[in-house]
Amino acid sequence: MVDPVEYFEQNDIPRSWSFRISSLVSENRSEEAIGLFKAMLVSGDRPNFVTVLSVVKAVGSLGSKDLACGIHGYSIKTGLIDSQVAIVTALVGVYSCWDMRSAWKLFNRARNKDVVMCSAMVFACVSNGEHSEALKLFKEMLLCGILPNHVTLSSILPVCAGLVKPNLGREIHGYSIKRSLYCHTILWNSILDMYSKCRDLEAALRVFKHMQNKDMVSWRIMIRGCVVNNKPKKALEIFRELRAYSAEKLDEYIMQERPNEFTFVSLLLACTSLDAIELGESVHSQITKNGYSTNTFLTSALIDMYCKFGRTRQGKSVFDENTTNDFVCWSSMINGYAINGCGNEVLECFSDMLSHGIEPNDVIFVSVLSACSHCGLEYEGWRWFLAMEAKYCIKPKLAHYACMVDMLSRQGNVEEALEFVNKMPMEPDKRIWGAILAGCRNSYGCNEVLEFVAKKLISLDPENTNYYVVLSNMYAEQGRWEEAEKLRNMIDTKSLKKV
Structure with a gap:
């Protein structure tokens, strides 16, 4: 526990308990703030609501249930829970x-609900995936005459995307314009995100174009939205506009708000698509310039991009440069080699991964087995397929069986492949029958x-004419003209589409 007297003698800070505690909270020194609060209680001084509010924030940052219950009980005992809405909101x-149940209980018992408390509850619902409850509360606010502010609207907009309600999103957009809330960038960013996730990219682009106070979040949302919507x-x-914008406004704000890893991942996906x-x-x-060279997700995205361009050496260079490679990076490197045959x-990369003590999962085994299949490595393929369950306790899935069937079929062992399929513990799909x-x-x-x-x-895909053609050609080669003609007629009469 921090010694309050010694601490503030050393740091020359005014001897106000509230100021001292709030200062520690603002510096993310929550444990010291709570220690100082305890010292205050021991000294006999009575905390005011500002002090208690700071302590609630400190408890929240620590995530301690016991401390939360303790400060909640103290607020009830001192009457702050009834007189100060800010305490209840916090x-x-x-x-x-x-514990959403306790949050709802506290909210429902509150006497004087205001827009801040209601906004906090809406945000809590959305954060916990309770979209219907958030929407219900939002409607109750309007019925009770509590006018939503920009924070409320920013919190409820993700519900429109989550429940796929673009019309409701448009109504909220219109409401925000009517209330002249367009000066709040956080709200416009939520509107951008809503339109993007509701697959209305044109609307998002229109909003983005007319935004006067874009921040880096605005640019990130639009870049990501374009990638997700296949643009x-x-x-x-x-991104080019962003770079021009940043070069034009080389102020401290832009320098601090540089593109983050999520923006770059979206851009790498876009480059790969094009x-x-x-x-x-x-x-x-x-x-590299922005200092994200060691970021796991960016390393993985770079490896994916280079390998999909067939540049496995560059992908391996990126992999080798990151000394903190984790499972995600190993998986990307293995998959990168696999898609390039x-x-x-x-197999070498997979063995290196195992030697580093990283356990494989079912996805990595798909890459390994697929590579064995395409490269004719039948012995290694069987070895790792059998080791999945025996050594790593990973039950093979349909994708793993498909790799093995493909491997057997590529080697010309179609009867063995059929026998393997008949012994499978699950129903084969089109991939497996297609491989045979x-x-x-x-x-x-x-x-x-x-x-x-x-x-x-x-029988599995009756609208795919390729299967009819293959069977019809075989009948024709065998002189089974009636059956061949029958299949041709079926294609014509059903007007099947070629895949």
Whole structure:
């Protein structure tokens, strides 16, 4: 516990308990603030509501249930819980982090609810995924004559996206204009995010264009929104605008509010979608310049981008430069080798990962087995497939079985593949039957298996004409003209679409 006398003698701060405690809280020294509060109680001085409010904030930052209950009880005992709405509001925020039931109980018992308390409760509901409850509370506010402010609207807008209610979002947008709340950037950022997540990118772009006080969050939301809505060119265009904007306004604010890792991840995804390797390298240099070289998610995104461009060496260089590689980076590197058909490199990287004590998951095993299949590494494929459950307690899923069927089929072992499928503990899907069909078409003397598999695929995907054509061609080669003609007629009469 901090010694209050010694502390403030050393730091030359006015001897006001409230000032001392609030100063410690603002410096994120919550434990010392609570220690000082205890010292205050021992000294016999009575805390005022400002002191208690600061302590509630300190308790919230520590996430201590016992301390929260303690300061709540003290607030009841001193009558602050009934006389000070700010105390109740702060306690609602603290309880909502782990106990929404208590937060609701406290909120419902409050006598004088104001817009700040209601906004805090709406935010708590949204943060805990209680979207319907948040919307219900928002409507009750309006009915009770409590006018929402920009914080309330910013809190309720994510509900419109979460419940896919774009019309409600538009109404809130219109309401904010009517109330002249457009000076609050936080609200406009929420509107941008809502439109983007509701797949109305045009509306988001219109709002963004007319925003007068954009901050870095605004730019991030728009870049991410363009990527998510499959507009990578627009994402890169906005990034160029951001760079021009930042160069134009080289003030302290812009320098502090530089693009963060989420912005860069979105940009790397956009570059990958557009096959824009030069732009990707430019973004890479920006990442290094902004000091994010060791960020796990950016390292992973860079590895993915370079490997999808076929530049596995550059991907490996990025991987090697990050000395803090975790599971995400290893997974990206293994997958990067796999999609480029580098089977031996996949196995080597996978072995290195295991030697570093990192346990694999089912997704990594898909990459490993897929690489073994495409590179003809049958022995290694069986070895790791069998080790999944026996050594790592990972039950193979459909994707893993699909890799093994593909491996057998590529080797021309279609009958063995069919036997393997028949012993599977789950129903095979189109991927698995399709792998056997491809194997039959590349092998000689597999007509019976081909016919069986083609019929299975037709039953699973009756609108895919490719399966009808394969079966019809086989019948024609065998001189089974009536059956071939029958299939051709089926394609014509059903007007099936070619895939």
